[in-house]
Amino acid sequence: MLEIRDLSLSLGEFSLDGVDLTVADAEYFIILGPTGAGKTILLETLAGIYTPKTGTITLDGRNITRTDPRDRGIGMVYQDYMLFPHLTVGENVGFGLRQRGDDPARIRETVRKTADLLGIGRLLERTPGTLSGGEQQRAAIARALVLRPRVLLLDEPLSALDAVTRDRLRKELKAVHRTTKTTVVHITHHFEDIFALADRVAVMQGGRIVQTGTPDEVFRKPATEFVAAFTGMENVYRGVSRVRDGEAAIDLGAITVRTVTAVEGDVCVGVRPEEVIVSREPFESSATNVFSGTVTEVQQNGMFSKVVVDAGRPFVAVLTRQSIARLGLAEGEPAYVTFKASAVHVFAR
Incomplete structure (x- = not known):
């Protein structure tokens, strides 16, 4: 109207x-x-x-x-x-x-x-x-x-x-x-x-x-x-997508992220912080993207806090303060980041 x-x-x-x-x-x-x-x-x-x-x-x-x-x-x-x-x-x-x-x-x-x-x-x-x-x-x-x-x-x-x-x-x-x-x-x-x-x-x-x-x-x-960054996606990276049989391997330099997309060539990859799981040991799940790294920052923000893990690329995750304490996450400590292929959003640069 x-x-x-x-x-x-x-x-x-x-x-x-x-x-x-x-x-x-x-x-x-x-x-x-x-x-x-x-x-x-x-x-x-x-x-x-x-x-x-x-x-x-x-x-x-x-x-x-x-x-x-x-x-x-x-x-x-x-x-x-x-x-x-x-x-x-x-x-x-x-x-x-x-x-x-x-x-x-x-x-x-x-x-x-x-x-x-x-x-x-x-x-x-x-x-x-x-x-x-x-x-x-x-x-x-x-x-x-x-x-x-x-x-x-x-x-x-x-x-x-x-x-x-x-x-x-x-x-x-x-x-x-x-x-x-x-x-x-x-x-x-x-x-x-x-x-x-x-x-x-x-x-x-x-x-x-x-x-x-x-x-x-x-x-x-x-x-x-711009929209990804403005809406708080935070984990946004540039890479190169290679598609085979509907599945994509996206080279981000230090790591390769896997997802389902038809977009090839130079791309941007985005993963929302709430989709990223942080653990001290490899997380048992069907998720295809699992990377080891080191905690570089813990930002205490009231009920929910942000944890940054350098796993070849810095990944931001959102956790409760209780989860951070239970996992013993602190700067310099080893950690794993895990996220599903479906959590990866790909768009052309």
Whole structure:
């Protein structure tokens, strides 16, 4: 229902460069990318804040590329809430309806229902300065939703919140989306948002969309070396693939990795850290990739920690602190890394 074709725009150091994207009706679509990739500019261009140099934006079959923002049927919520401090929460939520000239009784009813949906019905008489960050963000989302937009744009709506509030609001966003069926385009830096909320994901780099797919497709089958590194694959190496009878031996220099692929020649190989098993003795399994090495680093990061084993190439694995202690893993100690052929993702360089 939302179609973006060849969208280009330059704005100082930020730009869009031939962006192509399609979002389905009622889809929760998340855009991921590093700072400066063009994510916010893309959302603001969809909202009508900027006019693209080239390309088209089509919503429900209607070309809205140069339509006034008020007439697009698109709502936008920023990370910093942008609530009016002198108005109550109820007045903030109903602001757009009043601007539109709706009946006051209808405004009160619509505001109440939308506020209840987001769990802020009891706060309608309060002012924004008396609310927590999570409550302010709920009010900002309610203000956008009350207008019943065809598309709701969310610009990193959870980034300014603490971890507990972020997790709670994620669940509420999922429930609101399920109830309203509003099409959502949400940009984020948090991988947790993607797996909790997204139907599909797009990755941006340098003003372009470089990969689109389900969360599992993007994280487990990255299309490029950049996407692999950005989504935390970490174990990414360059090598040469030689295929025989559907099975590939990939020469990484010091070691040879085996997998099933039809891709030959110069390739990139990726293995996610959670797919790598670390042991003190050769691990008994059907896995075809087993390499001996030495632990070079143990990074203690709360519940889960990273262990780096140099087995001809440095492999990063994720283990619990209890597993590290039980195995006696420490820098300088010998260890084995093991991973299945199916855990190896191969893509052309």
